[in-house]
Amino acid sequence: MNNFETIQKKAINEWQSLQENPEPVIYIGMGSCGIASGADRIWKQVHETISKEKIKAKVLKVGCIGPCYLEPLLDIQKPGFPRFSFNNVDEQKTIRLLTEFLNGEESKLKPLGHLDSQRKEIDGIKSFWDQPMLKNQERIVLRNCGIIDPENINHYIARDGFKGLLKALNIGPEGIIDEIKKSGLRGRGGAGFPTGLKWQFCREAKGKLKYLICNADEGDPGAFMNRSLMEGDPFALLEGMVIAAYAIGANTGYIYIRAEYPLAIERLKIAITQMNDLGFLGKNILNSGFSFEIRLKEGAGAFVCGEETALIASIEGQRGMPRSRPPFPATSGLNGNPTNINNVETLATVPNILREGGNWYAGFGTKTSKGTKTFALVGKVRRAGLIEVPMGTTLRKIIFDIGGGPIKPFKAVQTGGPSGGCLSEEFLDLPVDYESLTQAGSIMGSGGLIVMDEHTCMVDVAKYFLKFTSQESCGKCVPCRIGTTRILEILEKITQGKGEIKDLEILENLAHTVKNGSLCGLGQTAPNPVLTTIKYFKEEYLEHIENNRCPAAVCRDLVEYRVIKEKCTGCQRCVNVCPTGAITGPRSEPHNLDLSKCIKCRACYEICRFDAIAGDAIVIE
Amino acid sequence: MDVKIANTTQSILNKFPQKDKSNLIQILQAVQEKDSFLSPEAIGRISEHLRVSRSYIFGVATFYSQFKFNPPGRHSIRICLGTACHVQGGDFLLNAIKSELDISTGETTEDGKFDLDRVACLGCCALAPVVKIDNTIHSRMSVIKLKEILDGYE
Ligand SMILES: Cc1cc2nc3c(=O)[nH]c(=O)nc-3n(C[C@H](O)[C@H](O)[C@H](O)COP(=O)(O)O)c2cc1C
Ligand code: FES
Numbered sequence: 011m012n013n014f015e016t017i018q019k020k021a022i023n024e025w026q027s028l029q030e031n032p033e034p035v036i037y038i039g040m041g042s043c044g045i046a047s048g049a050d051r052i053w054k055q056v057h058e059t060i061s062k063e064k065i066k067a068k069v070l071k072v073g074c075i076g077p078c079y080l081e082p083l084l085d086i087q088k089p090g091f092p093r094f095s096f097n098n099v100d101e102q103k104t105i106r107l108l109t110e111f112l113n114g115e116e117s118k119l120k121p122l123g124h125l126d127s128q129r130k131e132i133d134g135i136k137s138f139w140d141q142p143m144l145k146n147q148e149r150i151v152l153r154n155c156g157i158i159d160p161e162n163i164n165h166y167i168a169r170d171g172f173k174g175l176l177k178a179l180n181i182g183p184e185g186i187i188d189e190i191k192k193s194g195l196r197g198r199g200g201a202g203f204p205t206g207l208k209w210q211f212c213r214e215a216k217g218k219l220k221y222l223i224c225n226a227d228e229g230d231p232g233a234f235m236n237r238s239l240m241e242g243d244p245f246a247l248l249e250g251m252v253i254a255a256y257a258i259g260a261n262t263g264y265i266y267i268r269a270e271y272p273l274a275i276e277r278l279k280i281a282i283t284q285m286n287d288l289g290f291l292g293k294n295i296l297n298s299g300f301s302f303e304i305r306l307k308e309g310a311g312a313f314v315c316g317e318e319t320a321l322i323a324s325i326e327g328q329r330g331m332p333r334s335r336p337p338f339p340a341t342s343g344l345n346g347n348p349t350n351i352n353n354v355e356t357l358a359t360v361p362n363i364l365r366e367g368g369n370w371y372a373g374f375g376t377k378t379s380k381g382t383k384t385f386a387l388v389g390k391v392r393r394a395g396l397i398e399v400p401m402g403t404t405l406r407k408i409i410f411d412i413g414g415g416p417i418k419p420f421k422a423v424q425t426g427g428p429s430g431g432c433l434s435e436e437f438l439d440l441p442v443d444y445e446s447l448t449q450a451g452s453i454m455g456s457g458g459l460i461v462m463d464e465h466t467c468m469v470d471v472a473k474y475f476l477k478f479t480s481q482e483s484c485g486k487c488v489p490c491r492i493g494t495t496r497i498l499e500i501l502e503k504i505t506q507g508k509g510e511i512k513d514l515e516i517l518e519n520l521a522h523t524v525k526n527g528s529l530c531g532l533g534q535t536a537p538n539p540v541l542t543t544i545k546y547f548k549e550e551y552l553e554h555i556e557n558n559r560c561p562a563a564v565c566r567d568l569v570e571y572r573v574i575k576e577k578c579t580g581c582q583r584c585v586n587v588c589p590t591g592a593i594t595g596p597r598s599e600p601h602n603l604d605l606s607k608c609i610k611c612r613a614c615y616e617i618c619r620f621d622a623i624a625g626d627a628i629v630i631e
Numbered sequence: 632m633d634v635k636i637a638n639t640t641q642s643i644l645n646k647f648p649q650k651d652k653s654n655l656i657q658i659l660q661a662v663q664e665k666d667s668f669l670s671p672e673a674i675g676r677i678s679e680h681l682r683v684s685r686s687y688i689f690g691v692a693t694f695y696s697q698f699k700f701n702p703p704g705r706h707s708i709r710i711c712l713g714t715a716c717h718v719q720g721g722d723f724l725l726n727a728i729k730s731e732l733d734i735s736t737g738e739t740t741e742d743g744k745f746d747l748d749r750v751a752c753l754g755c756c757a758l759a760p761v762v763k764i765d766n767t768i769h770s771r772m773s774v775i776k777l778k779e780i781l782d783g784y785e
Contacts, residue, residue: 046755046768078757231751232714238754269660269697270753310656310695313751327653329694386756388715394757424714458756460714474717478751484694587775589731611727612720613774 014176014296017288018167025168029087034067034112037085037093039156041074041241042273043234043395047081048100055104056084065108073242075156077143078395083156085125086111092126095138125157143393146412148374150382151359152398155242160277163284166245172290174361178253179298183213186257190360192368194380199225199316199353200429200455201531202379202444205360208350211340212258215348220260223325223344223351224251226267226274227309229316230427231478233458235384236354238396240267240274243358244281248304250357252291253364255302258350262303266321269308278306313428313482317530318343318351320484331484332530353456355384375401379443389424389460390416399442406438409461416463422547424462426455428475428482429535431542432468451542453535467564468547469554472540473501479536490533493524497540504551505565507558514544514551563630566610570631575600577627584614584628603628639665640673644680652681659692668699704739704746706784709763713752716760720773724760725749727774731781744784 028035036056040049053071060067075083080097086107087093096107096119103119110117123138130137139145158165166172178186191206212220224247228236240247251263267275282304285291293301307325314320315330322344324330343349359381363371372380379401385408388394392414399408405423409415422432425442431452433440440446444454462471480494497520503509521537528534544551553559560568573593578600585593585601592608595601603614618628643661647654655677662673669692678685692698710716710725725736732740732747739746755761758770762777769780 042753042768043755043757043770046753046758046761046770078755081758228754229751230714231712232716232756233752234754234756270750308657308660310660311697311751312695324656325653327655327691329691386715388756388759389718396757427714458714460718462718466718471718474714587778589727609726609730611730611774612723613727613778616773617775 021164021167024164031068032089035087036067036069037072039074039081039083040071041238043074043078044081049082051101052082052084052099052104055101059105059108070159073155073160074238076396077393079393092124092132094121094124094135097122143412146407147398148382148400149398150362151355152384155238160242160244161280163245170365171245172249174364175249175252177364178256179296183257186253189364189368193363193371195359195363197353198355202454205356209257212348212350215341217348219347220258221344221347221349222251222255222260222263223349224265224354224357225316225321225351226265226354227316228268229313230456230458232460233386233427233456235386235396235457237271237274239354239358241277244277246358246361247354248281248285250360251304252302253360254357256300261301264305264307264325266307266309266325269310275306314484314532317532331486334529376443378445383457385457385459387413387459390463391461401443402441404439404441416461418463418465421464421466422462422468424460426453427458428479429453429538430455431538432471434546451545465562467560467562468543468550469505470564472543473505475539476501483532487529489524489527493520494536496520504554506567509555511555518544571603571608571610572629572631573601573603574627574629583617587613587617636666636670636672640676649680650682652683655681655691659698663698667703668701704743706745706765708745708747709750711753711761712749713756715756719759721760724772724774724777
């Protein structure tokens, strides 16, 4: 393995000289979320300023480090100092950072934290990892995200990359499977099936040709763990895939990835090329005699294609329809051959387990749910973003300590996406693991965690998910196709104020029929949002049904917009934004709102609350 | 037959082996990338190349929400209606924009300027609600901000 040592030495040299660069280094968080907040404009501004001011500096892009609410993030590493991180940067701030801060002038621009490997204070600046959002996390699978340049394999290698693969090649397929079993790793795609066992089934399955598939479809609308991971550290996933393929005996692998993730696709392509060039992929990997190639397949926008048998049909070029199992893909999958399917996070965890050992990984988490799990913590929380915590962390710790809680009083948290449920306040002390969440009526899912406050209507949320699942139902089996539509119709009736008390019972009956009668996981779990909201938020359903009232003021048919005459100063801002001309009135006089023209689009309410002179003269009741 | 569409379709098809229908989705994606939608002419060509019926191709194409069968506008507006965006008011955005542009989802404005559709999650949930216009994602949107941004398009 001389060859690996040479590669490693070169990589470590490159990484170290970057840390000790005699000129400043600027790192910009360029994940999709960073770019959506304007990181590409910052990238342009940085280049403009350094060329104008003749500053000699290196500029690098990195992935998302997690606290998306602080984006765009820009780090500056001055010679002799670690990386200092600055948040919510705009063009103006960029210019000042590159002049004032770089020149060491006394400046009001204080960094958020430093990224030195040691957590102690440096120059009066605390460690980035000691912020409330980060200090309760345990970053294993996200360890490189936001730190390395995801388009430079040497950064990955310098930070212990491919050591797991090396170990894997040494201990052989059986040794790998043992190690994974020891670690207790369970599938991160939703169902939580033990990964080691799954690999063993596929390894033992009869057939010469075997396939490995990475499920990167991330269909849960409201979750982005896999996207961030692939954008921030594509190598971890790919290394995991090589190890898995070696363990089960596959020479071809596919990554089935959503077309909505163009940046992740691009970074994976770059990473695959670099790995091929250095011999971590392709023929005779690291002289082991083992060969493996990876192909990318772009999904085309169908939630059900995240289900493994539908996904296989889609790779084969057909409509993505699930089929009943058995046979499981492990015995008959792609083109009828034994196939192993794993989620992105599952596979990206594997190199860490091989490198540090199964027992080490099993040291995190609970008795039945080992290790760590990433979550997309979003919705009504102060600190939204991507986090990683040990299994068994309580919802309260995640939502309040890490996420900072909602601004308005907390109402519910939704886990597991369209297959999951909404949990109320009484569940805040629930440890997050597979069993506890299932027992509460929700599921772990892939890691979406959406916080809701009093301005979220739970009936509306249930309706939202059923609309999603009824549209995404592939239509193959009747309970799912017809059942989800019927449930949706009743929910629509209730949100329109036309519900009856007996509807609740019908809903529950229908929900159980769909749950028990459907062919695949989509239908079997689709009723969860309805069942949990009825169970934990019945009052809210009753308010809609009995009093035609939506307490959260969300359901459009049950609310009205009104101008408070005493408050309205007649500034005409709302008149200008109203798309239907429902608001009229001369300047400086209280305006009129014609309810017959009002489409309840909220434009007037928003501008009145945030911009106008009057404050909140427009209310929703 | 539209000569331009026929030519681009043919040059894409040349990259894929005949009769191998496992590449169908990839071909459809490539054609749509070039033409912005799937025209009947293009589907005819694909059907000849792969030796599968047009109805089979339609069956596959209509299954996936990505594929469009109408010519799009000069700019495409995609309102995210993923869970995070829904909870933060994505629905309100969609409603306001529908009445502002006077079109429904899946349609194009009369002047051919905008087409409108919904998407389920662009992966920027922490910055919800988000709207994608052409290839740019705009975060933390409000009805007013969106209207201002749309005014900037030709
Ligand atoms: C409707 C439906 C959608 C699914 N979507 C995904 C998905 O987007 N990503 C994923 O990894 N697994 C998804 N799954 C789970 C997969 O079928 C499969 O269990 C998983 O990819 C196995 O990988 P794991 O063992 O690593 O979790 C979905 C399942 C169902 C029923
Ligand atoms: S829900 Fe809109 S970006 Fe994810």
